[in-house]
Amino acid sequence: MSERMSNAIDVRNAVKRYGDFTALKRISLTIKDNEFFTLLGPSGCGKTTLLRMIAGFEDVTEGEILLYGDEIEKLPPHQRPVNTVFQNYALFPHMTILENVAFGLEMRGKSKSEARTRAGEMLELVQLSQFAARKPSQLSGGQQQRVALARALAPQPKVLLLDEPLSALDLKLRKAMQLELKHLQRETGITFIFVTHDQEEALTMSDRIAVMSAGEMQQLGSPTEIYEQPRNMFVADFIGETNLLEVSVDQVMNGRAVCHLGGGHALTCNSVEGINVGAKVHMSVRPERLFTTDVPVEGEALKGRVVENIFVGTDISTIVDLAEGPQFIVRTSNSERGNKRIFEPGSEIFVNMELGAGRLLVD
Amino acid sequence: MATVNNDIKTYKGFRAITLLCLLVLYAPLVIVTIYSFNASASITNWEGLSFRWYADVFTGPESDKFKVAAFNSFTIAIMAATASTTIATLAATAMVRGGKFKLRTVSFGLISLPLMVPEIVTAVATLIFFNSIGFTRGYLTILVAHIAFCIPFAYLPISARMQGIEDSFEQAAMDLYATKRQAFTKVLMPLMAPGIISGFLLAFIVSLDDFIITNFVKGAGVETLPTAIFGSVKQGIKPNIMAISTMLLSFSIVMVTISYFVSKSDNTK
Numbered sequence: 001m002s003e004r005m006s007n008a009i010d011v012r013n014a015v016k017r018y019g020d021f022t023a024l025k026r027i028s029l030t031i032k033d034n035e036f037f038t039l040l041g042p043s044g045c046g047k048t049t050l051l052r053m054i055a056g057f058e059d060v061t062e063g064e065i066l067l068y069g070d071e072i073e074k075l076p077p078h079q080r081p082v083n084t085v086f087q088n089y090a091l092f093p094h095m096t097i098l099e100n101v102a103f104g105l106e107m108r109g110k111s112k113s114e115a116r117t118r119a120g121e122m123l124e125l126v127q128l129s130q131f132a133a134r135k136p137s138q139l140s141g142g143q144q145q146r147v148a149l150a151r152a153l154a155p156q157p158k159v160l161l162l163d164e165p166l167s168a169l170d171l172k173l174r175k176a177m178q179l180e181l182k183h184l185q186r187e188t189g190i191t192f193i194f195v196t197h198d199q200e201e202a203l204t205m206s207d208r209i210a211v212m213s214a215g216e217m218q219q220l221g222s223p224t225e226i227y228e229q230p231r232n233m234f235v236a237d238f239i240g241e242t243n244l245l246e247v248s249v250d251q252v253m254n255g256r257a258v259c260h261l262g263g264g265h266a267l268t269c270n271s272v273e274g275i276n277v278g279a280k281v282h283m284s285v286r287p288e289r290l291f292t293t294d295v296p297v298e299g300e301a302l303k304g305r306v307v308e309n310i311f312v313g314t315d316i317s318t319i320v321d322l323a324e325g326p327q328f329i330v331r332t333s334n335s336e337r338g339n340k341r342i343f344e345p346g347s348e349i350f351v352n353m354e355l356g357a358g359r360l361l362v363d
Numbered sequence: 364m365a366t367v368n369n370d371i372k373t374y375k376g377f378r379a380i381t382l383l384c385l386l387v388l389y390a391p392l393v394i395v396t397i398y399s400f401n402a403s404a405s406i407t408n409w410e411g412l413s414f415r416w417y418a419d420v421f422t423g424p425e426s427d428k429f430k431v432a433a434f435n436s437f438t439i440a441i442m443a444a445t446a447s448t449t450i451a452t453l454a455a456t457a458m459v460r461g462g463k464f465k466l467r468t469v470s471f472g473l474i475s476l477p478l479m480v481p482e483i484v485t486a487v488a489t490l491i492f493f494n495s496i497g498f499t500r501g502y503l504t505i506l507v508a509h510i511a512f513c514i515p516f517a518y519l520p521i522s523a524r525m526q527g528i529e530d531s532f533e534q535a536a537m538d539l540y541a542t543k544r545q546a547f548t549k550v551l552m553p554l555m556a557p558g559i560i561s562g563f564l565l566a567f568i569v570s571l572d573d574f575i576i577t578n579f580v581k582g583a584g585v586e587t588l589p590t591a592i593f594g595s596v597k598q599g600i601k602p603n604i605m606a607i608s609t610m611l612l613s614f615s616i617v618m619v620t621i622s623y624f625v626s627k628s629d630n631t632k
Contacts, residue, residue, distance in 0.1 A: 057534055077537040084538045090531035094553045103549075104539030155540065 008191035014063035041212035083152035091136035104155040269358030287331035289357035301350040399605035432591035443509035444567035451517035500582035517562035524558025
């Protein structure tokens with residue numbers, strides 16, 4: 001198999017315009033075979049448009065989409081060997097659960113009995129065999145979701161497209177479905193393309209994530225890369241919680257940069273490509289990589305005053321007014337309370353950064 | 364605890380007005396129905412229960428006239444309802460599924476406007492139209508006129524139904540390898556069926572009991588039930604008219620009941 005053939009999806013310079021509005025601004029990305037790939041971004045970022053272009057519900061204004069090396073962007077939806085799990089499930093209300101799951105197989109020319117047998121197996125896979133004869137309206141939201149999944153997987157698509165399928169479920173069910181989806185993906189070996197605006201969902205399930213905003217791809221990488229090495233302001237802000245500081249860059253060397261705050265306080269942090277000496281940029285640091293002390297632990301510790309401690313179950317978030325900068329959030333895990341101090345509001349303290357925790361961002 | 368009772372049943376005069384409305388609406392129908400079983404030839408004196416006038420409708424002196432009229436009425440109603448429902452289904456598909464096209468609002472107005480136009484105006488206009496193109500008046504002119512004015516009646520329930528069906532059903536069908544045609548016949552049509560049946564029944568009833576337009580465009584000698592009844596009544600109301608009316612009424616009740624149960628079987632939820 002050639003290098004190119006092992007890519008499930010190749011999107012090349014895809015542009016989507018609706019009249020004067022450009023929904024997708026020249027996106028290129030490669031989704032590997034057997035990958036759990038997530039398109040993540042706020043609503044209106046173009047993620048669903050891209051998914052619908054792969055499914056065939058939106059035509060491509062410019063560019064190409066390849067499915068295992070074959071151009072598919074001009075094929076109608078029924079000729080593309082990809083299936084979709086819709087946001088509202090779109091189960092056919094006039095058919096039973098079994099008929100719903102068998103539909104795709106029958107349309108592909110399987111005999112009725114063959115289609116029903118395979119549909120029965122799919123229902124077993126999602127543990128809904130006992131509901132085969134019911135109508136969709138007689139099932140709960142979570143069950144309907146699993147039927148939609150079984151229906152889309154039954155014809156063994158080359159790629160499964162999932163359009164925010166978990167957004168209608170409550171938190172507990174959503175968490176359970178996240179794991180179930182991940183297992184199903186491994187079990188079936190089918191490439192999943194998952195669309196969501198929920199960054200936690202994306203981080204939990206994905207092999208790789210493409211973060212999108214305003215019709216452009218902001219960053220593509222593994223969940224760890226996206227979280228720990230955000231490339232720009234948008235990604236740092238959108239994924240997880242972060243603290244931002246405006247800094248001026250004094251020196252860049254071997255991926256590290258020395259900068260100073262408005263008041264002259266010096267900081268050392270990780271640099272990224274595209275940062276030049278003299279630039280005014282933002283530094284981001286995750287709240288869990290900070291800790292508070294009454295005396296500075298290292299020379300670069302930032303002076304501040306505790307505003308409030310907020311208990312959030314597993315952690316405590318401490319809001320600190322920095323003497324030289326905005327408010328910072330410092331997160332202390334409850335398991336660490338033995339060796340880290342929580343200061344009362346009003347206390348004058350120092351905020352210390354773990355080594356390598358700070359990271360410069362391009363805007 | 365003092366609660367404000369907004370229940371409409373407690374409003375002054377509610378009961379009286381309700382009873383009055385029901386009386387005005389239904390008393391004549393009830394009286395016609397009762398007197399259709401009258402043994403007397405008089406329409407006001409009750410002389411005992413009898414099916415005499417029902418027999419008279421089928422075997423009496425006017426029975427031939429009524430049989431032909433009933434045949435015309437039912438064949439026209441079936442054909443007009445079928446044709447107008449087909450056209451209305453296509454129109455609703457275009458209006459609801461056609462996306463945003465130019466003149467969409469205008470199109471909707473044009474389809475539903477005939478409902479608001481006084482029927483006498485439509486009748487005169489239709490007559491003038493047939494005359495100007497030299498169409499000889501008769502069975503065919505009635506049929507064409509009925510197809511035309513039944514379209515908006517058939518359109519309303521069909522388009523209302525279609526608006527409740529999300530695009531994603533067809534997309535899901537096509538995503539699951541159905542062609543456009545298969546998506547239409549296997550998914551969209553079954554979901555639309557209750558609306559189509561309601562539209563058909565409504566068009567059928569409207570065609571069956573139309574008088575004004577029919578009276579204008581029918582040729583000499585061609586009668587439908589309403590025009591035949593009217594012609595007969597002109598020479599004085601006889602109890603056989605009450606028998607026919609009661610039969611038509613029962614038929615309409617059956618149709619409306621079917622329509623109600625069909626529209627209640629909402630399979631999109």
